């Protein structure tokens with residue numbers, strides 16, 4: 001097994017854990033859609049994989065959109081941010097819908113953190129509307145619509161990355 005870099009990961013530097021349940025996530029996605037419904041109409045939803053797939057499905061359902069495409073990117077290896085790689089862009093058909101610049105397209109991701117991913121999707125589709133469920137201050141200026149802001153030193157734990165586990169009682173030293 002490769003040795004882990006001794007430098008603290010983004011998650012280790014982020015002091016505050018912010019666990020999000022499926023229920024909460026669904027509610028936050030619906031709240032996001034209420035806002036987006038005032039901004040649209042949109043012709044298609046573009047999910048930024050992989051984290052954007054879940055909110056994109058919920059938002060598309062609520063907005064009645066059936067054309068859904070993906071921009072597939074990889075940056076964090078679990079919690080260490082590496083170089084951003086675009087593994088797949090949108091299809092020619094979706095690009096045509098957005099007139100080449102993304103006009104009328106809705107890009108959805110779960111969150112913006114440093115803004116690195118957001119900056120890239122903005123370069124790819126400058127006229128698209130970019131929505132995320134959560135936003136940290138560094139990335140927030142890149143997003144058009146979001147629901148909840150958390151501090152930069154917060155690490156958001158999404159329901160698809162977590163599982164229920166026993167917690168010792170607070171009296172016995174639980175955090």
Ligand SMILES: O=P(O)(O)OC[C@H]1O[C@H](OP(=O)(O)OP(=O)(O)O)[C@H](O)[C@@H]1O
Nearest residue numbers: 049050051075076112113114115116117
């Ligand atoms: O604002 P940034 O600092 O760029 O971070 C935000 C991005 O990081 C996470 O994705 P990640 O690359 O970890 O991939 P995943 O969606 O497949 O988990 C998250 O889903 C965002 O897309």
Ligand code: HPA
Nearest residue numbers: 076113154155156157158
């Ligand atoms: O706070 C976060 N949580 C989960 N994935 C992430 N990718 C960047 N920041 C985060």
Ligand SMILES: [Mg+2]
Nearest residue numbers: 049050051052
């Ligand atoms: Mg992602």
